[in-house]
Amino acid sequence: MLNALSHGRYISGTSLLHRCDPRTKIILALIFSVIVYTVHTPQSLILLLLCSFGIAQRAGRPLRHSLRGLKPIVYLASITAITHLFFGGGPALAESGILSFVSRDGAGRSLLMILRLTVLINGTSLLTVTTTPLTMMDGLQWLMKPLQRFGVPVGEIAMMMSLALRFIPVIVEEAKQLLKNHAEISRDFSNGTMLQRARSCLPLVIPLFAGVVRRGDALATAMDARCYGACAERTRMNPLRFSSVDILCGGVVLAFLSLLMYIDCFLAGGA
Amino acid sequence: MTDAILTLKNVAYRYPDGTPALDNCSLTVRRGSRTAVLGTNGAGKTTLFLHLNGILRPSAGQVLCGDNPLDYSRAGMRKLRSQVGLVFQNPDSQLFSASVQEDVSFGPMNMGLEEREVRTRVAESLLAVGMAASADRPVHNLSYGQKKRVCIAGVLAMKPEILVLDEPMAGLDAAMQQELMSVLDQLHAAGMTIIIATHDLDFAYGWADDGIVMEAGRLLAQGATTEILLRDDVQMALGGAPLIAEINRRLLLIGIDLRDNGYLPRSKGELLQAITAQTRQESTP
Ligand SMILES: Nc1ncnc2c1ncn2[C@@H]1O[C@H](COP(=O)(O)OP(=O)(O)OP(=O)(O)O)[C@@H](O)[C@H]1O
Ligand SMILES: [Mg+2]
Numbered sequence: 001m002l003n004a005l006s007h008g009r010y011i012s013g014t015s016l017l018h019r020c021d022p023r024t025k026i027i028l029a030l031i032f033s034v035i036v037y038t039v040h041t042p043q044s045l046i047l048l049l050l051c052s053f054g055i056a057q058r059a060g061r062p063l064r065h066s067l068r069g070l071k072p073i074v075y076l077a078s079i080t081a082i083t084h085l086f087f088g089g090g091p092a093l094a095e096s097g098i099l100s101f102v103s104r105d106g107a108g109r110s111l112l113m114i115l116r117l118t119v120l121i122n123g124t125s126l127l128t129v130t131t132t133p134l135t136m137m138d139g140l141q142w143l144m145k146p147l148q149r150f151g152v153p154v155g156e157i158a159m160m161m162s163l164a165l166r167f168i169p170v171i172v173e174e175a176k177q178l179l180k181n182h183a184e185i186s187r188d189f190s191n192g193t194m195l196q197r198a199r200s201c202l203p204l205v206i207p208l209f210a211g212v213v214r215r216g217d218a219l220a221t222a223m224d225a226r227c228y229g230a231c232a233e234r235t236r237m238n239p240l241r242f243s244s245v246d247i248l249c250g251g252v253v254l255a256f257l258s259l260l261m262y263i264d265c266f267l268a269g270g271a
Numbered sequence: 272m273t274d275a276i277l278t279l280k281n282v283a284y285r286y287p288d289g290t291p292a293l294d295n296c297s298l299t300v301r302r303g304s305r306t307a308v309l310g311t312n313g314a315g316k317t318t319l320f321l322h323l324n325g326i327l328r329p330s331a332g333q334v335l336c337g338d339n340p341l342d343y344s345r346a347g348m349r350k351l352r353s354q355v356g357l358v359f360q361n362p363d364s365q366l367f368s369a370s371v372q373e374d375v376s377f378g379p380m381n382m383g384l385e386e387r388e389v390r391t392r393v394a395e396s397l398l399a400v401g402m403a404a405s406a407d408r409p410v411h412n413l414s415y416g417q418k419k420r421v422c423i424a425g426v427l428a429m430k431p432e433i434l435v436l437d438e439p440m441a442g443l444d445a446a447m448q449q450e451l452m453s454v455l456d457q458l459h460a461a462g463m464t465i466i467i468a469t470h471d472l473d474f475a476y477g478w479a480d481d482g483i484v485m486e487a488g489r490l491l492a493q494g495a496t497t498e499i500l501l502r503d504d505v506q507m508a509l510g511g512a513p514l515i516a517e518i519n520r521r522l523l524l525i526g527i528d529l530r531d532n533g534y535l536p537r538s539k540g541e542l543l544q545a546i547t548a549q550t551r552q553e554s555t556p
Contacts, residue, residue: 132369132370133369134368134369134370134373162367162368162369163367165369166366166367166368166369166410166411169411170363170411173411215363215364218359218361218364218365219364219365219367221321221326221359222359222364222365222367223367224326224352225324225326225352225356225357225359225365226352226377226378226381226425226426226429227349227352227353227378227381227382227429228377228381229381230345230348230349230352230381230382231349231381231382231383232383233383234380234381234383235379235380235382235383235384235385235386235389236386237376237380237386237389237390
């Protein structure tokens, strides 16, 4: 479960996607997410899934890796899917026996939902796998720039996000340590009902939270000591630049997605 | 004293929860000196350091940089923070960024320096602490000692006049300590004033020129480490003495004095030399 947090971490490489500007990748990821939720047919979703596996492999992420990252998501999705399965309404899957309790629409819908989530997670993790946290922040900051006019502290938000990214592995590490120190917690943590699990989390969550607060305090002091907020304008490094790679990647992905939408409409209409 | 670079005059400080951490504390740090700050846990070393670059403001008394009282305005702080570089005790709570290079650039970027200048400074400071080869590594994978070095580089990149380090040797292995010491010696040779809080009496005795001994938020003693660390009240307060002083005390009992004109050896090398000299004297008559 804790390993799931480190899923989708940056893998260095020189693939086309690596060389793409973070802004292009963020926008493409957004379009991708919208499309994942608008397509109607499982065929299109499967096609998208295969493509994202393929691209991930090209970007230096082995298939095994991608699959392992999906495990907790599938597990989570299955729980939700079960509710759909029994309370979906409509005709049943069979006349009698256990299957007569299962709604046919529900079964289809839950399968589609699991598929959607899988495609979504796997596709968007391509963004984090090929972009360093720093350039990601730069990209987000650039994209949020228009909000600055409405008084949104974009620079501070970007700093906050990059701090969060920096400290996620530390907090995961701390949680692992705490789990190790309390073997019995860790046993309860992975057994029992949801409520039991939630309760057994408490001795873990409280010291973890206290640790985060303490660290935050020390961090703020250390940032002060290094002149944070001393100047109106921080120096900006690595100004982002669009290049031919972005046109190529953007063009190919958009063309592919449009084609997919067309086929999807066709399939949905034909069915 | 005209060559004082930092001065505290009757400084008192109470934490918001009421803990008195500094109490009528007066001391000076000489320009270009290597100063060791000593004191038991809770004596107020860290609190003292936080006053030196204006992060804490005295409840009473005054802190002076050169001859001028600290200017606590925004502009004053901007200048002071880059002038007095403070390296904290725990490296994990002062590395903010994902990669080494990025972290070292944090200070210079906050100072609004030009991009090219930032790059030069980052490269120089990483070189100075021997971490140039790890510039692109993620911070969270580094060893404890490497993290400490990155912290020092991050402060060096602001080109401070005074480098203040809170227990830099704690948690480092012997080789790493030796290396860090030589880095500090180079910086000192280049004219930097270096202030170090430490619990290591032998290090303070052997390395530092000046010593500041704190006890319960007050200054107990200040002066050359070779003098004050031999004082009884100081040794009592710190709960120990430098090993060389202990050795000499025992040897005096059997009539051997390692002192040469009242000068006790400071380093391992000098100690061995003194012993050789003594044994030669023993064997000649
Ligand atoms: N944030 C704080 N809030 C309240 N009291 C504090 C705080 N930080 C330190 N103190 C108290 O102030 C006193 C001086 O602490 P300080 O950290 O300066 O000691 P120190 O000499 O650095 O000790 P150590 O050798 O353990 O690092 C102690 O009594 C400590 O409990
Ligand atoms: Mg301390």
